[in-house]
Amino acid sequence: MVAVFVLLCVLAVPFVFPTWWMVTASFKPMSEILRIPPTLWPSSPTIEAYGQVFDLQPFAQQYWNSMYIAALVTVGTIAVSSMAGYAFARIRFPGANLLFGVVLIGLLVPAEVTIVPLFRLVNWAGLIDTHWPLIVIPIVGAPSVLATFIMRQFFLTLPGELEEAARMDGLSRAGIFRRIAFPLARPAIAAVAIFTFLHSWNLFLEPLVFLSSREGFTLPLALTQYVDAYGGPMWNVQLAATTLTVLPVLAVFLLAQRQFVEGLANTGLKG
Amino acid sequence: MTTATIGTPRRQRRLSRREDVLTGYAFVLPQLVGSLLFVIGPLVAVVWYSLHDWNVLANSFTYAGTDNYERLATDPGFHDAMRASGIFSAGLVVLNVGLALALAVMLNQRLPGTATFRAFFFSPVVVSLVAWTIVWGFLLQADGGINGFLSQLGIDGPNWLREGPTAMLSVIVVQVFKNVGLNMVLFLAALQGVPREVREAATMDGASPWRSFWSVTVPLISGTILLVSILTVVGSLQVFAQIAVLTQGGPGTSTTVIVYYLYQQAFQFQEFGYASAVSVVLFVIVAILTFVQWQTRRRWVFHEV
Secondary structure, eight states: OHHHHHHHHHHHHHHHHHHHHHHHHTTSOHHHHTOSSOOSSOSSOOOHHHHHHHHHSOHHHHHHHHHHHHHHHHHHHHHHHHHHHHHHHHOOOTTHHHHHHHHHGGGTOOTTTTHHHHHHHHHHTTOTTSSHHHHHHHHHSTHHHHHHHHHHHHHHTSOHHHHHHHHHTTOOHHHHIIIIIHHHTHHHHHHHHHHHHHHHHHOOHHHHHHOOSGGGOOHHHHHTTOBOTTSOBOHHHHHHHHHHHHHHHHHHHHHTHHHHHHHHHHHOOOO | OHHHHHHHHHHHHHHHHHHHHHHHHHHHHHHHHHHIIIIIHHHHHHHHHHTEEEETTTTEEEEOTTHHHHHHHHOHHHHHHHHHHHHHHHHHHHHHHHHHHHHHHHHTSOOTTHHHHHHHHHHHHHSOHHHHHHHHHHHHSTTSHHHHHHHHTTOOOOOGGGSHHHHHHHHHHHHHHHHHHHHHHHHHHHHHTSOHHHHHHHHHTTOOHHHHIIIIIHHHTHHHHHHHHHHHHHHHHTOOHHHHHHTTTOSTTTTOOHHHHHHIIIIISOBHHHHHHHHHHHHHHHHHHHHHHHHHHHHHHHHHO
């Protein structure tokens, strides 16, 4: 028993220490960051690096970009995937199975495979260096197929009597979805919301390919841009910026840990 | 009066049937249009592109048949990329699945603080990928944190990310710590489906904990192990940001995995036709793995319940 406990403590180090190091090092001056032996706590804490985060780049703008893109993608994905998932689970219409098969192909196609044609498409539409491709493609494209699949699995479990009763009360199909089925789907929606937000927040290849100006960058791209005149990384500034991007999500996770883990475990099978 | 009471329900039913069909199409329309425009269209396009010699700088787009694929067959750069991806996937799946299973087994016992440990092991999953990678990049550099601690023990650590053998190992380990929590949770769910009586019966029959783990628990969760392994391999084939931030494919081409090679060909050398051929190969590999996973899904669901 004790042996297992000690083993778990040792194993936890590489999981927890990087985050600890990131936060504490961001308060150290550059000279102390590289000191040997390393210090676990800043000897004279300074917020100088945090000032530079905003001086060297339009960081507040980039933060806002990531926030509003992830928020729109999350809301849009919930709308599109709950409607499609509901229709595929509960409504009989000609060709439903075929159409579901067509949509499911999205689960087979990693985003990297289609990045060249999507780049051509975005370029042709004149939307390079705009946020449109980062918003529209995830909402209706491959990333939302998993969400649709999860929503469908949930709606399959709804008891049919519920819809019969609603129909007797004179609700239309859309009314049943809006008033009965969608509100009941809260657990599935929460799970979809969590992984969609994280997915958008973490996106790297697509912004790298679609964006070119710093004002338009999202956070993952912005984080890699803190280098000095010789191309060397400015570690304290980079770690301060990293801390600023990680803490909100980490805080939400620690507050709602249980729902978070269960939500992702039930759905986040891709990764 | 009588005709109305008979007629109304029938008309209502027919109406609602039509309304059902219309609502069904309306509800799936956005997803369907998105799939055609952003998944299936691009998939067809990438196959089409791969049959062309397309150099953007020279503004040329000519039909080339299977030239790009023949080039792939003899391109040492592509072979290196396939090998790097193979090493990465193999190392990742072994370490990730092994560690995830070990953690899940340990945390499936009644121990003080299991909830906290689960949160610890899971937390990197929610830390954004580039952030996690940047912190590790700092820890792993020549004068970084890890070598700082090693020097305290009198060990002169290597330049982890700039030396051949350790660069790939470093990238794998960083990725394992990032995502092992997700697999751990999937294994925990599977372990909770193993009836306690079965393991107790094995213990009663004199099996050691080790023996009962291998002979009772592992066979019962083998479906989940297979599923998690395939998911991990598919995910590992898509690795890109970690490489771009940590090693830029180096030293040499030792960490130039297939997506990084694809990115270089397409967006650094503007070889869209050739990059498309690389994409098609990646798609075929992922599609086969995903198909296998789908086939084994039923077995997995059984054990999950």
